Every structure is written in C-alpha cells, then in structure tokens.
Amino acid sequence: MRIPSAARKTAFALTAAASSLALLTACTGQSSSGADDDASADTTINFWHAWSAPNEVKAVNALITGFQKAHPNIHVNVVSNMTDDKINQALRSGGDKAPDVISSFTTNNVGKFCSSGALVDLNPFFKKSGIDPATTFPKAMSQYTQYDGNRCTAPLLGDAYGLYYNKTAFEKAGITSPPKTWTEFKADAKKLTVPQGGGYQQLGFMPDYHGWETTTEHYAAQFSPTYFTADGKSDIAKDPAFTEAFTLQKDLVDELGGFQKLEKYRATLGDEWGDKHPFQTGQVAMQLDGEWRLGMALAAKPKFDIGVAPLPVPDDQAAQYGKGYITGTIAGIAATSKKQNAAWEFVKYITTDTDAVVNFSNAIHNVPSTLAALKSPKLKYDPRFKTFLDIAADPDSTTSPASINGGVYLTTIQNFGYDYESGKAKDLKSGLEATAEQIDTDIAQAK
Numbered sequence: 001m002r003i004p005s006a007a008r009k010t011a012f013a014l015t016a017a018a019s020s021l022a023l024l025t026a027c028t029g030q031s032s033s034g035a036d037d038d039a040s041a042d043t044t045i046n047f048w049h050a051w052s053a054p055n056e057v058k059a060v061n062a063l064i065t066g067f068q069k070a071h072p073n074i075h076v077n078v079v080s081n082m083t084d085d086k087i088n089q090a091l092r093s094g095g096d097k098a099p100d101v102i103s104s105f106t107t108n109n110v111g112k113f114c115s116s117g118a119l120v121d122l123n124p125f126f127k128k129s130g131i132d133p134a135t136t137f138p139k140a141m142s143q144y145t146q147y148d149g150n151r152c153t154a155p156l157l158g159d160a161y162g163l164y165y166n167k168t169a170f171e172k173a174g175i176t177s178p179p180k181t182w183t184e185f186k187a188d189a190k191k192l193t194v195p196q197g198g199g200y201q202q203l204g205f206m207p208d209y210h211g212w213e214t215t216t217e218h219y220a221a222q223f224s225p226t227y228f229t230a231d232g233k234s235d236i237a238k239d240p241a242f243t244e245a246f247t248l249q250k251d252l253v254d255e256l257g258g259f260q261k262l263e264k265y266r267a268t269l270g271d272e273w274g275d276k277h278p279f280q281t282g283q284v285a286m287q288l289d290g291e292w293r294l295g296m297a298l299a300a301k302p303k304f305d306i307g308v309a310p311l312p313v314p315d316d317q318a319a320q321y322g323k324g325y326i327t328g329t330i331a332g333i334a335a336t337s338k339k340q341n342a343a344w345e346f347v348k349y350i351t352t353d354t355d356a357v358v359n360f361s362n363a364i365h366n367v368p369s370t371l372a373a374l375k376s377p378k379l380k381y382d383p384r385f386k387t388f389l390d391i392a393a394d395p396d397s398t399t400s401p402a403s404i405n406g407g408v409y410l411t412t413i414q415n416f417g418y419d420y421e422s423g424k425a426k427d428l429k430s431g432l433e434a435t436a437e438q439i440d441t442d443i444a445q446a447k
Contacts, residue, residue: 088118119332166282180321294382322390
C-alpha cells in the first residue's frame with residue numbers, strides 16, 4: 001500500500017519540490033509532441049517510479065509484464081523508489097539512462113511539469129489513439145492531470161477521501177447512521193466525545209489541522225471551492241466556500257474543547273502510520289482519511305466494527321452527499337525522450353487498459369483511475385471499499401487545481417489555517433484576503 005501524494009506533503013516538502021521544479025523550468029523549455037520514433041521497432045524504454053514496498057514493486061513488475069506481453073517489441077527497464085528530486089534531475093539532464101516515462105505521487109507538481117515542458121503534452125497522443133480523457137477518467141482525475149490546457153500527465157490509480165467511523169461507539173451513543181451534513185457531523189462529534197479528567201477518554205473527532213488528514217483542502221473539498229478565477233487570481237477571499245470551510249473547522253475546535261486542550265490530547269496519541277493510530281485504538285471515534293486506511297485499520301485488529309461513508313456536505317448541498325476529495329499518482333513522458341511513441345504505448349496501457357488498471361488496483365489497494373475500471377466486475381475489495389469507488393466516480397468530487405508553482409498555494413492556505421485555529425489570527429475575512437494576496441504574489445514571481 002503506497003503512501004498517497006498531496007496529503008503527505010509538509011510545507012517544507014512542498015516548497016522543496018517547487019524549488020526543484022523551478023530549476024527544471026530554467027533547463028527544459030517547451031517541448032514538441034511531434035514524436036517520430038517507430039513504436040513497432042524493437043526498443044527499450046526507461047520507466048522511473050516511486051513505489052518501494054515489496055508488494056508494490058511486485059505489482060508494478062506485474063503491470064510491466066502485462067504490457068510486454070501485449071507489446072513484445074518494447075522492453076521496459078524499470079527503476080523503483082525514485083523521489084521527485086531524483087526524477088527532476090534526470091529530466092533536466094536527459095541521456096540514455098534518463099527516464100522515458102515517469103510516475104510521481106506528487107499531483108501538486110503537475111502545473112510545473114506542464115508549464116516547464118519537462119513532460120510532453122499528451123493531448124496529441126490521446127487524440128491519435130482515439131481516446132477521450134473526459135470520458136475515460138473520472139472528472140477530478142482528469143482535472144488534476146493537466147494545467148492550462150496542457151495534459152502532460154495521465155492518472156495512474158487514485159486516492160479518495162471519506163469518513164471512517166467507530167460503529168460500536170455510534171451504537172453506544174445512540175447514533176444510527178453516519179452523518180450526511182456538517183450540522184449532523186458536529187452533533188455526532190459532541191455525542192461521541194467522552195471526557196476524562198482534563199482530557200478525553202474518547203474524542204468524537206480530531207479537527208485540528210495538525211491532525212491526521214484534516215488539511216484545509218480536505219475540509220474545503222466538501223464545499224466545492226473555486227481556488228482561482230478565470231484570470232488566474234486567487235479566489236479564496238471571495239468564494240464563500242472557503243469562509244464556510246474555515247468556520248466549520250473552527251467551530252469544531254471550539255465545541256470539542258478548544259485548541260489547547262485538543263493539542264494536548266493529540267500529543268498523547270499514536271502516529272498516523274502505526275498500529276496505534278488513534279482511530280484504530282478507539283481514542284478517536286471518527287476519522288477523515290483515504291481508502292488506504294481501511295486495510296491498515298483492519299490489520300491493526302481493532303476492538304470495534306469499522307464503518308465507512310462519504311464525508312458530510314454543507315446542509316445546503318445535501319443533494320451532493322457522496323462526493324469527496326480526489327488525488328493520486330500521475331504518469332508522463334519525458335520531453336527529453338527520443339522514444340516518445342514507444343513511451344506512449346506504455347503510458348496508454350498502464351493508464352487506460354481496463355484490465356491492467358484493475359489488476360494494479362487489486363494488487364496495491366488504491367482506487368482505479370478509469371471510469372471503466374471503477375465498474376469492472378474483476379475488482380476485488382472489501383465491501384466497505386466501494387464507498388471510495390463511488391466517491392472517485394462522483395462528478396461532484398473535487399481536487400486541488402494545478403498551479404505554476406506547484407502546491408505552494410496550498411501550503412499558504414494551510415499556514416493561515418494553523419494561525420486561525422490557534423487564535424493567532426482572529427479575523428477570518430482579513431486573513432483570507434492577506435492569504436489570497438500572498439498566493440497571487442507567489443504565482444506572479446513564479447511566472
């Protein structure tokens with residue numbers, strides 16, 4: 001099971017990735033997609049990817065074996081456990097050992113990959129193959145793999161975020177079903193909170209932005225936000241979705257005990273990736289998380305029944321219950337590659353062949369990244385996993401849009417969130433205005 005992309009990036013990691021890609025911008029320039037190599041000739045392409053766990057590497061190798069069986073003339077030299085920094089260096093330098101095809105967990109860098117010309121625009125390749133990305137991929141995945149009309153990446157499995165809940169604690173609290181609206185969610189979170197001394201025996205939900213997956217973009221996704229206007233300016237100070245999302249989170253912080261009390265409790269809890277994750281131990285009754293959590297939670301053998309549902313939505317968007325936040329892995333073709341047609345055959349296979357996508361999903365338990373694969377009867381999963389399949393296919397699900405400076409704007413929003421939840425920033429309106437101004441400044445400098 002891989003660690004997903006956007007949710008894992010700290011402010012430092014996002015900034016470092018953006019800096020690496022800034023160097024890339026200066027060294028590549030826009031590329032041409034007019035590939036002229038013969039994809040029917042005997043050739044070898046280099047594929048660099050980030051997966052590293054034994055089961056993941058095994059799954060990638062099986063994916064490659066399937067491709068080479070269908071294309072015996074194209075041999076794939078695979079290099080695993082490649083960080084974005086290493087990939088960026090290789091894309092700058094080129095050469096026989098550099099990647100022809102890359103796969104990255106960092107969807108936040110799509111804007112940089114596309115605008116710098118580090119990866120070629122795949123639109124001409126899709127067109128000549130008669131594939132329509134809009135009808136092939138889920139809407140959100142189609143959105144996060146392009147920037148400014150340049151589709152320089154394709155989705156390669158995805159992550160969908162939903163709500164995990166302790167069914168045993170729900171029954172004890174007299175709650176008969178998972179909350180569908182944020183009003184219901186706040187009421188349930190309070191019902192599920194059991195005080196103990198100056199802290200908690202059980203907390204209904206950990207709302208803090210320093211918690212586990214409770215990032216600003218994951219909250220905001222349920223409000224269907226517009227991050228940027230048509231002319232590329234930050235819209236977070238004007239779109240009411242952001243005001244509502246920040247207000248919701250702050251209300252949860254205040255109503256569940258206040259920032260200091262919650263942070264003191266959070267400091268006593270287990271880490272996100274171990275068996276002592278607070279949801280798995282029963283210390284937190286509800287958890288915002290991705291599809292990978294189900295397998296991890298079951299492996300920890302919790303002493304309660306696990307329920308899975310979509311995250312709640314605003315009361316006035318009740319008809320859109322079922323949507324969620326989507327991100328995932330991306331694949332692209334290096335602009336420096338001399339074998340782009342052969343590379344396209346590989347990218348096309350791993351990202352659009354239904355059986356290939358399904359088998360890969362079954363192997364590493366991420367969400368399939370084509371609409372056909374999401375409906376395939378060959379998918380194997382725990383019945384609760386279907387919640388994430390439905391979220392991925394939901395046209396109302398959202399993602400974070402690509403930006404020319406990567407995920408810097410998300411880090412800027414998140415940093416304001418830290419200040420607002422803690423009380424350091426007291427005026428939400430002026431804080432969002434200052435944050436929007438900073439985002440615009442950073443993007444202007446990147447350009």
